[in-house]
Amino acid sequence: MSENESHTSFLETCFGFRKAAQNFTKLRPDLSLGDPTVCFPGFRQHVTIFKAGQQIQKDAKRLPVDLVMHERVPVIFCQMTPSCITMSPNGKKLGTTVLEDFPFRALVPKHWLLGPDTAFWYAKGYAIVNVDTRGAYTSEGELIIMGHQEAQNEQPWCNGKVGLTGNSWLALSQWKIGSLRPKGLAAFAPWEGIQDIHRDILCQGGTNPINTSGTLRADRAIAESVPKLLLMYDSREWPDYYAGSSCRGLKRFFNCFLKGHRDNGWLVTPKIRLSILNLGLSGLDSTVNRSELEWPLARTVYTNGSIKFRYHVPADMETTGHFTTRLAVLCPSNAGMDLFIQVCRLRGPSFYKQGVLTIRLQNTVVLRLLKLLHDWQIGLQNVGMLFRWRSNEQLRVSHAHKKSTFAAPLEPVYNHVSEIPLEKEEIRVVEVPLRPSGIPQKDDIMELTSPGICVPTLQGEDVGNHVIHCLDREHCSCLVIPCA
Template sequence: MGEFPVAGARLEADVDRQEEVAKMMLVERDMPIEMDDGIVLRADVFRPNDGRAHPTLMTYGPYGKGLAFADGYPTAWNKMAEEHPDTVSGSTNVHQCWEVVDPEKWVPHGYVIVRVDSRGAGRSPGFLDPFSARETEDFRECIEWAGRQAWSNGKVGLNGISYYGMNQWRVAALKPGPLAAICVWEGASDFYREAARHGGVLSMMLLNWYEMQVLSVQHGRGEAGPRSAATGELVCGDQTLSESELAANRADLPKFHRDNEFIDAYRERQADLSHVDVPLLSAGNWGGQGLHLRGNIEGFCRASSTQKWLEIHDGEHWVEFYTDYGVDLQRRFFDHFLKGEDNGWDEQPRVQMKVRHVDGTTEVRHEDAWPLPGTTWTDLQLDIDRMHPGAATESVVSFDVNGEGISWTTEPMEETTEITGPIACRLFVSTTSTDADIFAVLRAFDQAGNEHVFQGAIDPFSAVTKGWLRMSHRELDERLSTPYRPFHPHRRESEVIPYEIYQLDVELWPTSVVLPPGWRLSLTLRGSDWVYDSAPETRLSNFKNAMQGSGPFLHNDPSDRPSSVFSGRTSIHLGGKHKSFLRLPIVPATRTWTVSSASSPSEGPPEKE
């Protein structure tokens, strides 16, 4: 890779820029924000040096406000800078940190940037417990604090990727007074279904994430932690605690996730979207299978806000937030709601998305609603080894839980076919055991029969989309389910009797892809995570496992999937009274929409889960 300006670097070409930035931007480090229980959190404030009041953009999170993007996440930084030079141009990048805005691109535009180290992380003391109710209350108090400052115009907006988006849903539900708008960029809104457990199956991502990205910057690491490239100060505070002291000062999240299979234990970490009524821009990623995408769409659909917009892009998880495309979108949104600018945002279509083509290009489109108006919901019956719109032969197909699974493939597409929207799969399943996990993978194959994979948000070898469901979690919430998006309450276990046949409605996460004539779709069902066999050795610095099609979203914890239960054979029953099918959202080639008999009316007002 080439050489790129990294945080803290004093390249000759940057000297003039740094002097210019120093004149127009005041930087205040470790500003104290006292919480209601006496804990003092620390924030960095970047603001215009003009003596005027401005709107605030705030983030609150556990990644260490002093840890440079390039130092903490070098592979992500270098790849982004090389492939998307606009993400690092126009800035010295000395203040650039992971998944938050670059002050040099926002302060000159008339914004105050506030970064708060969450309780127990970075330079903020306290008990570390990510996504807890205490954190959400802290966030609310920080927003109230910002709205009272002399440099504030009284309006606070929230912006940021992933963690910095996920906690926006929760704090917005508390309705802080100064909160005027939120931009949730690739941020899950349903902690249980999108982060902790997929279809009831434990995701290893959070366990590994906690160890690698959070505990490495826990407050109290002191000299054992990193230093800020911008200031030289210790990122995790000046005190160096022992490992036992650090352990005593944090929640044991791996144990919590392993010990709690059902949703009630996660209540304080779930966002109440019915209470979110602030103007919002929710930005998702088609490649976000396993985290965020579903939440960005569900947040948009189910929030009570009357002023809400959905954007969906592609590419790596962290990139589009920093590109000119992303920054322009964010600025127009915040300029309208935090500055009151008449910039045309009120005429922005409610949905903006980049429709994916198999050649790697995208097409920016605007729509009025989600799912897309006029979608033709098309049911493909599963029939022995293929899937098609007609009736299926009565039969049973089986697979070994620890094997490669089974697949159904369409006939070649007769014409260019766009699939954009949510996907559902109804299966009639039996097992030789007392429980079973279904891993559903939608895949694309070209005219020659070669599989085509996509750049996911994390994994560069991603399928079209995926879904998961544990058989004992098959119960449906009829109130929140739709024909295209089944909703499972995950409140209790439903008995699984060996060899009994049960109906399973599997939610596959939304997707967008345009398939040329001659291409085929394939649905694969397995008893374990899908692996793209042709993936070369590919790793990122902030993830434990290699990228092989499922990214860091693996489901292989032996305590959650003991071999004594998750073994044997799983059977899919087809045809007759067991109509197993895949429901696809086909977007007609013309804009004269045709609605099939499977179409359903739009969902009603959001309801509290």
């Protein structure tokens, strides 16, 4: 099959999935470019005149003189400049995701687009190219989330050095573009984005998606000879990406590779920096930006937790690393089963879940209210995305038989290219990897649950009774805990 035939077949599959997904998805209506909520109405040049004595905003001082404002004036670069490119189907506000979908708009100011802050980067000598994929926002054509699209390779104002930047989908596209190694690409910085579309979003664990992962696996796949930095932060991706410290660090990275400032210190900075979450809203800060020499941590000791699925933490301990769940499972009525695994922390006489705020609010009153909701476990259905509660993962048992080359000790990764159905009355031992988690405190309860829930699936195997067996010590069902 030729490359064009393969791509045509891929597009036909995408349209088929889209038609099926319409049974589960409520589509967001389009907004016109004239809508007042639109962030970017396009490159419309116009002149606005403000008269002396006019009050621009309520409570603002009146203007002492006339002001003439020329908006969206084309700029001619006085010298060749590097460019930072971001590309996604999100649109400059309209598209698959808008920040208004998140509590407090994820602390991202309303005048910022999904992408790098142009006010910061222009002042640092960079051109920002914010690309809408075909069919997104004002770009013509059909909106295809995945697939190849052509792009113009060179611009006369660019110095020939290009960097990719952005988070979420804007990071996903960087892994694919980077793998093609286009001319001019000097560096890219995927700020939390999946690397393996099949494993991390389409069929995570062989099932339909719940969340995304893959940054840690992607870092391990990059050769140590390649200059790289693994950064784990303590908030959600959007506020962290726009934070001043993050922008300054990213500027030093791009200055090194896009402007040739090899002596600016980036090459000798620690290449692994961790943030360890302190669960429970106790007032204790999380550990942020801690330097390490390797990942996973070489000093980690893996301990089997209780087969009772609740583990009493005997002392303060750090669990920085990959949890793994080993389960001996049986499904008497079906040849396939989907596992959904969660590990959370419980505290206090009522065994309330312990979470951590994912954005850094400055309003003391709001913080106290959120702590009240957290501690009493009430009203959380309205603010759930503000908290991170647990490590979770899922796995289709029929896929858990052949490990991928991406697998590592105590971090199983499966190929997902073939299935071995369960035989009648077969007890199968499987390993389910979970995402790294934070620090439990003394007398916390670490709870492992398998809720048996899933998102709407096109081909589900989560039917019938699921049985978990204890078995003997060597093959027992347990939670493997990383103790650093």
